[in-house]
Amino acid sequence: MSAIEANSPLQAEEPVVDGGVWGFLYDMPAWGISLVVHVGILLALMSITYVIETQRELEITSTITPEEVRQEEYVIDTEVTEEIGSKSDLNITGPSMAAAQNAGYDNHREEQERIEENIMDVRVQTPVSLPTPNEAEMMESIDLTGTTEHAGGTDGAIDRIVQEIAASLRQRKTLVVWLLDESASMQDRREAVAKRFRGIYQQLGQLDIGADVALRTGIISYGKDVHVLQKEPTGDLDLLMKAVESVQNDPSGLENVFTAVNEALRVYGRERKKMNAEMMLILVTDERGDDYHLLEDTVRRCAREGVKSYCVGNASVFGREKGFVHFKWEADGEQFEGDLPADMGPETVAAEGLQLPFWTASARGLERMSSGYGPYTLSRLCAETGGVFFLAEDGNRRKWDPTIMRQYTPDYRPLKDYQQQLSTNAAKAALVNAAKQTLLDGDDIPVPRLWFQANDDNILRRQITEAQKPLATMDYYVKELQKILEVGEKDRDKLDSDRWRASYDLAMGRVLAMRVRAFGYNAMLAEMKSNPKSFEQAGNNRWILQPAEDVNAGATVRRLHKKATEYLTRVISEHPGTPWAFLASVELGDPLGWEWKESKMQIAANDMNGNNANRPQFSPEEERERQDRRRREEKKRASQPKL
Structure with missing residues (x-):
């Protein structure tokens, strides 16, 4: 051993403890040290127990029972709630109440996620969430x-x-x-x-x-x-x-x-x-x-x-406000019955359907078609x-x-x-405005005359002239509807429901189709009036206008024809099996153009005084019956009760 190593204090002296905690422990007997160790263990165990109980308490507070999960998933789920107002017929809660529930749900969920993030212990098994029922399951289990x-x-x-x-x-x-x-x-x-x-x-x-x-x-x-x-x-x-x-x-x-x-x-x-x-x-x-x-x-x-x-x-x-109720009533001892108008709609807040007549006989009466919903x-x-x-x-x-x-x-x-909705989407506002316009003036839109007596050119021209008078007013009216609807075209793609899209497209398609028919109708009448056609078959004395594929008009009308067809075809393809698709198919069921067809009709001859020589002669009894029928019709109209 070297001198240096022999004189080293680390080797030559005992360690020195200068008081403090370590000095206290150094001087403490063995039983004291044992006591300190056991107290420390007890404190550690108490700490562990306290943490576990605290965690359990928080976990219990945030636990949701299966019944509550099912109820909240149905009542306040965002997707389902949105369907209550506009797409689904479930309507378990009122839409305004559902909106309030949605707001509360978002805050609750955010708070719950924050708590779970802070206190979740990986040693504790996370409960399995209950699956959300699909629509078919909800339809089976939820009262409608x-x-x-x-x-x-x-x-x-x-x-x-x-x-x-x-x-x-x-x-x-x-x-x-x-x-x-x-x-x-x-x-x-x-x-x-x-x-x-x-x-x-x-x-x-x-x-x-x-x-x-x-x-x-x-x-x-x-x-x-x-x-x-x-x-x-x-x-x-x-x-x-x-x-x-x-x-x-x-x-x-x-x-x-x-x-x-x-x-x-x-x-x-x-x-x-x-x-x-x-x-x-x-x-x-x-x-x-x-x-x-x-x-x-x-x-x-x-x-x-x-x-x-x-x-x-x-x-x-x-899509209309007025409906009809079949009713029987009595006036002055006489019995009457008929379909009387009544305020039965619309099925939406405001009418969203245009009150426009169909020009073909096969489509008459569709203005009374039911919506399938109450007002x-x-x-x-x-x-x-x-x-x-x-x-x-x-x-x-x-x-x-x-x-x-x-x-x-x-x-x-x-x-x-x-x-x-109307204030934020021009297409919705345009549709409602156009429907309102037809509600005010729709009854004034005439169904055009399609046949004309032609045994004499002068008679033919007079009848054509009379037929053209209401047509000019009608075309102006429909043109105004077109302008109203075109204001909303920019927002058409922003429409947020199938009902709105179907209603807007049908309205635009029908208005454009009516304009195309009116243009072609007027052109055919003008041509016949200026240059009457000759009959190919002897004895024929009447001309009939019937739908045809050829649109007899200029480039502007052909563009309208293309646009009308696109709108109506889109309704049929995107909304099959609905009233909108049905009405669109009726509109396209007949071509939008016109052609002349000749035929024969019975025409009464006049005597030299202008009287109808071929007018049927009735017996006094028959004449009284005819007059009685006219009187009853007048009385029926005058005595109709208010419903």
Whole structure:
């Protein structure tokens, strides 16, 4: 060992501890050190236990039960909620309520993700999320409230209402209020309800759901005024029957349905609270209601108070305000019947269909084609409150596939949302403006004359001149419609639903097609007037204009023809199996050009005094019958009641 190593302090001396913690431990006996170690272990174990409990507490707070997951996935999922207003006929929640739910859902989800990111421990197994049901599964498991339902007439609607009442009674006590339209046209339907009324409540009493003590009913009728016929809710069938059968016809032609709904809420609201009951309103009517300006306030009030509204009503005419009700009436001891106009639509906020006539005989009567939906006003009331609009009468002979039509359900969002859409999309605004114009003046658009007597050139020219007069006015009118619709073409590709796209394209296609027909029609008349054609077959004395492929006009009209065909063809290809495609196919069913066809007709000869020598001579009895028919027609028109 070297001298240096021998004298090194590291080798020659014991380590020195200068006090402090280490000095304390150095001097501590063995049992003390053992105590310190065990206390440290206990503290460590306590720390571990505390962390685990804290994590569990947070995890439990953010856990969602399977039932809640299913409910939230259906009610507030963004995609489904958007379909409620404009594309789907589910309408489980009101669109305005769904919008509020969407806003809350986004915030909740963001907060939940933040919490999970901060506290999730990789040692804890993450729960498996429940799969979102597809549309078919939801259709099978979800009650289709808020829809328009084809119930199979008044009896079918009543049967469905019994089911709705029974479903409510299984949950809690129920107060049902019937609101009966006093219109004369509703007499048959009211009688049908009255005949079924006793059976309704007897059927409910047999379901073992406590209907005898849990169900109470009130009765209201309405027309120009509102009449509370059974003010004290009761389960006494005799009193209810007496009230229903006491409804009188109101000749005013007014149906203040929303005034009646608000009166029902006022009259029966206190009793409902006393019963702690569910409240259901059942409207029986055939029109939209004349006081529809009260719609928004009524919807908000019903939704706020949790009152469901159901309606037994008629389908709206496709894209139009006016519909028709077949009615029988008496005037001065005589019986009459006929189709009378009634305010039955439209199925959307504003009419979105053009009231333009078809020029071919095969297409007559399409102005009465049903939309398959109830009027917007009552359908919205039902949709927002979770009820159902039952179609008791649908005059549509054509039936559309409900699976296809689900994508074309009217938008039942509030009026302000509809107005916002019109202000932000020129195509929507143009369509509504054009439809409004035809609503005001559509009845003035003539169907052109297609045949002309031609046994004499002067007679032929006079008839052509008379036929050209209304055509000039009509062409100007249709040209103005074209200008209105063309303003919206720039936003056509921004239309956000199949219904809007189909409606706009059909409107533009029909307007352009009508202009092409009018141009060609006028050109054919002008040519015939200036240079009458000769008949090829002897004895023929009449010219008939019939559709043909050749468009007899200039380059401008040919461009219109091409554009009209493109629009109408697009409707047919993009919206198959819908009313829009059907009407487009009808428009294109006949070519847009014209050609002359000769034929023969019976023409009465005049004597030297200008009298018709070949006029049929009637016996006095026959002449009286003819005059009586004319008198009855005049009286029928004059005595038509207001519906």
